[in-house]
Amino acid sequence: MRSRTLTILMGFTVAASLAALAAAWRLPGDNRGYEPVQPINYSHRLHAGEMQISCMYCHSGAEQSRYAGIPSTSVCMNCHQEVRASFELVQQEAQDAEAEDRTAERIVSSELQKLYDTLALDDQLRPLEDKAPMPVPWVRVHTLPDFVRFDHRPHVLSGVSCQSCHGPVETMERVRQEAPLSMGWCVNCHRDVNEHGVAGKTAYASLDCTTCHY
Ligand code: HEC
Ligand code: HEC
Ligand code: HEC
Ligand code: HEC
Ligand code: HEC
Structure with missing residues (x-):
């Protein structure tokens, strides 16, 4: 009796893994096109x-x-310490300022602001004392x-x-x-x-x- 149960159980296991194998071969495990929205x-x-x-x-x-x-945010900061908005926006502000006869303001892109926020930097990009830097919570695409x-x-x-x-x-x-x-x-x-x-x-x-x- 015991050995028969065992035999049947083993039979099931083999069948189950063969079925899984067949499924894995036939269905293209389809997550194709998965495109999660990212935090930045x-x-x-x-x-x-x-x-x-x-x-x-x-x-x-x-x-x-x-x-x-x-990459960690420090890799981004190799460039984004200086580049705080697209060239287009910076140029637009420079033109507007000239037309309005005032000094141009420093433009910061809202997407890059999110990067500075995770790094806990103030608007001069100095560390904020009451906040700790965090990694960007990127959403994994391939698994x-x-x-x-x-x-x-x-x-x-x-x-x-x-x-x-x-x-x-x-x-x-x-x-x-x-x-x-x-x-x-x-x-x-x-x-x-x-x-x-x-x-x-x-x-x-x-x-x-x-x-x-x-
Ligand atoms: C070159 C890599 C590769 C080789 C070689 C390979 N596999 Fe796989 N196997 C995979 C990947 C990747 C998956 C996961 C597919 C998915 O998630 O859709 C998988 C899935 C499976 C599954 C499905 C498991 C489940 O729960 O869905 C079984 C069973 C399996 N493999 C058995 C085998 C057996 C038996 C062999 C040898 C004949 C083998 N594999 C050789 C890459 C491989
Ligand atoms: C080698 C330099 C470089 C690195 C490294 C870099 N960037 Fe950039 N990034 C730029 C430049 C230059 C622009 C502006 C391009 C333009 O004028 O449109 C830009 C634009 C952006 C923008 C769009 C800004 C806007 O609102 O238009 C985002 C968001 C951004 N980068 C995020 C990142 C993140 C996150 C990382 C790190 C994973 C990163 N960048 C690494 C050079 C870099
Ligand atoms: C300036 C930095 C930078 C460069 C250059 C870059 N990547 Fe990325 N990559 C990232 C960041 C940040 C993420 C996470 C956010 C995302 O998925 O967009 C990422 C995510 C990915 C992912 C998805 C990972 C996952 O979650 O499964 C792939 C695949 C990838 N990159 C491939 C490439 C390839 C291929 C190139 C060159 C053609 C490249 N990357 C160039 C920064 C970069
Ligand atoms: C576009 C072609 C391609 C795809 C797709 C591919 N491989 Fe490979 N795989 C290769 C090549 C080429 C090698 C290395 C051959 C060499 O070193 O001469 C390799 C080697 C490997 C090795 C190392 C074997 C060893 O002897 O060290 C593993 C493990 C492996 N692949 C797993 C996978 C798995 C798992 C997948 C699917 C998720 C996969 N591969 C998809 C082409 C591919
Ligand atoms: C043979 C196929 C293959 C090639 C070639 C390949 N990748 Fe991948 N990549 C994968 C697979 C499969 C995963 C998911 C791995 C997992 O879940 O363990 C992955 C995951 C990733 C990830 C997210 C997870 C991680 O590994 O950190 C990034 C980023 C990435 N790949 C970038 C790249 C870049 C950049 C290149 C070229 C330099 C590259 N991949 C070449 C198959 C490949």
Whole structure:
């Protein structure tokens, strides 16, 4: 009796995991198009596209670790200590001031004001004494389940571009998920890499279950 229950239970487990496997292969785990609103309207189109700041300037983790990483506000302040509004607004204020025969005011963009607020800075960008700086609570876009092992480093170092997995981020006002991030998506590319190589070089990307599963 006991061993029979056990057999049935095991049967269920196998069936359940096969069903899950089939589901994972068939359904493209679809979170594609997910584009959460962020606490600050930071634009990749402006920074990485128009201004051509390299992805690595902010996501250098991608070459060194599992995680690409989100830059801290101090990286933003390398520029936004000086740049407090768009060039257009600053120029507009300069023209208005001249026409009205007064000195131009220092314009601060409302989106950048949010950045200064999280850093607890006053309107001269000096630290406020009664407030503590906080990180920007960016909303995560891409997430894999906990049982999947993913590492940026081997991908980036072998020459897979950020865009082949994340789409044309440098054109996005707000980041959205382009790829399905399903098992079929990972495995298809690994197969393709083994047949055709990557970035003009031969490469081997394992298809073993334990490569991607703990
Ligand atoms: C000046 C800094 C900066 C540069 C340059 C930059 N990023 Fe980002 N990136 C950020 C910040 C801040 C976030 C978090 C807010 C957001 O999602 O927009 C982010 C988020 C992302 C995300 C979403 C992460 C998640 O939550 O899943 C991806 C993907 C990404 N960046 C890829 C890129 C790529 C590809 C490039 C180059 C084409 C690039 N980034 C250039 C600052 C930058
Ligand atoms: C290499 C310099 C540089 C870095 C680093 C940088 N920015 Fe910018 N950013 C600019 C410039 C220059 C502008 C204004 C462009 C223009 O004239 O429209 C700007 C514009 C902006 C604006 C739009 C302002 C408005 O209201 O028009 C926001 C918001 C912003 N940046 C947020 C960020 C955040 C958040 C980070 C860090 C993750 C960051 N920036 C990093 C140079 C930078
Ligand atoms: C082979 C596909 C692939 C490539 C290539 C790739 N990414 Fe990712 N990226 C992912 C996946 C999958 C996740 C979600 C990982 C997770 O949930 O553990 C992710 C997450 C991220 C995140 C948010 C979480 C983190 O890791 O900190 C950022 C930012 C990011 N990628 C940026 C980049 C940048 C920049 C590049 C190029 C230098 C790049 N990625 C190249 C697949 C890729
Ligand atoms: C666009 C193609 C592409 C996609 C999509 C892709 N990979 Fe890869 N993967 C590669 C390449 C190329 C390598 C490295 C081959 C080499 O080092 O020669 C690799 C290597 C790996 C490694 C390291 C294996 C080792 O031996 O160290 C892991 C783990 C991995 N991938 C997991 C994933 C997971 C999980 C996904 C899906 C979320 C995924 N990959 C999606 C192309 C891809
Ligand atoms: C290249 C990476 C990769 C390889 C190799 C891989 N998987 Fe996966 N697997 C994934 C990813 C990513 C997911 C999550 C997909 C999702 O969330 O839609 C997944 C999901 C699953 C699931 C679904 C779990 C659930 O609860 O939905 C099962 C079961 C599974 N894999 C079993 C296997 C088996 C068995 C093998 C070996 C034949 C294997 N995987 C090889 C990346 C991989």
